[in-house]
Amino acid sequence: MTLKELIRKYILENKNSSKIVYDNSSKVLFIGDIHGDFDTIIKIKNIMKDYDKVVFLGDYVDRGRYGYEVLKEILESYLKEKDKIVLLKGNHENLLMNKFYGFYEEILKKESDVLEIIEEFYNSLKLIYINNRLKIFAVHGGINIVPEKLEELLYYEEYLLWSDFNWGNPCITTYNIYRGVGVLFGLDLLKPFMEKFNFKYFVRGHEYFEEGIRIFEFGNKFLITLFSSNEYPYNFVKKKILEINKEGYKIIDLS
Numbered sequence: 454m455t456l457k458e459l460i461r462k463y464i465l466e467n468k469n470s471s472k473i474v475y476d477n478s479s480k481v482l483f484i485g486d487i488h489g490d491f492d493t494i495i496k497i498k499n500i501m502k503d504y505d506k507v508v509f510l511g512d513y514v515d516r517g518r519y520g521y522e523v524l525k526e527i528l529e530s531y532l533k534e535k536d537k538i539v540l541l542k543g544n545h546e547n548l549l550m551n552k553f554y555g556f557y558e559e560i561l562k563k564e565s566d567v568l569e570i571i572e573e574f575y576n577s578l579k580l581i582y583i584n585n586r587l588k589i590f591a592v593h594g595g596i597n598i599v600p601e602k603l604e605e606l607l608y609y610e611e612y613l614l615w616s617d618f619n620w621g622n623p624c625i626t627t628y629n630i631y632r633g634v635g636v637l638f639g640l641d642l643l644k645p646f647m648e649k650f651n652f653k654y655f656v657r658g659h660e661y662f663e664e665g666i667r668i669f670e671f672g673n674k675f676l677i678t679l680f681s682s683n684e685y686p687y688n689f690v691k692k693k694i695l696e697i698n699k700e701g702y703k704i705i706d707l708s
């Protein structure tokens with residue numbers, strides 16, 4: 454199948470469903486930003502069978518060379534096991550971003566018809582994954598409020614996709630000076646959010662670290678940032694993916 458055909462099938466399955474995925478799986482695999490790194494896809498393909506759920510945290514395309522192949526492979530897997538694979542949206546699932554960071558040109562070269570349908574595809578991606586059994590909240594970037602109900606977060610898509618954790622001053626939520634969009638959210642937001650909704654893990658992508666993962670622990674709760682690409686300009690990154698099960702979490706090295 455062409456990428457356009459795969460995308461069309463994905464849209465049909467998802468266009469009228471909620472942007473929040475609620476799940477009760479007991480063994481979940483998380484994959485951080487891929488940014489066109491096909492090697493990541495090859496490596497996870499063999500281990501996906503060991504999991505009840507596989508959650509991609511977004512940023513599939515741009516920067517790296519193989520965004521087209523990455524999307525194709527992920528959508529083929531999705532269509533084989535629709536209940537198993539969750540595709541969250543990243544800030545690079547956006548045509549304007551693609552014009553600046555490479556995927557637009559890549560589509561033009563590899564399958565230009567995809568352009569007719571790509572924005573509808575981006576709009577049909579999920580924004581939040583919630584696992585009540587394992588007490589996980591997952592999103593590409595972060596949060597900007599402690600809502601009354603989780604569904605309210607969907608009004609703040611830009612914040613969900615663009616926000617970062619305030620590593621420099623974990624206590625304080627402030628304007629995201631580094632990106633000029635979204636917030637840097639601190640413990641003043643994170644802690645009441647996690648307590649109110651009884652989450653133990655906050656899993657996100659969006660930021661790269663040389664170690665491919667960074668974990669902030671508070672009480673018996675964890676904010677985990679994952680990065681799963683070492684395509685240029687991230688060649689130095691020791692890319693990681695993450696398993697969460699009933700016993701705890703396990704970091705898997707893909708580098």
Ligand SMILES: [Mn+2]
Binds near residue numbers: 545
């Ligand atoms: Mn991102």
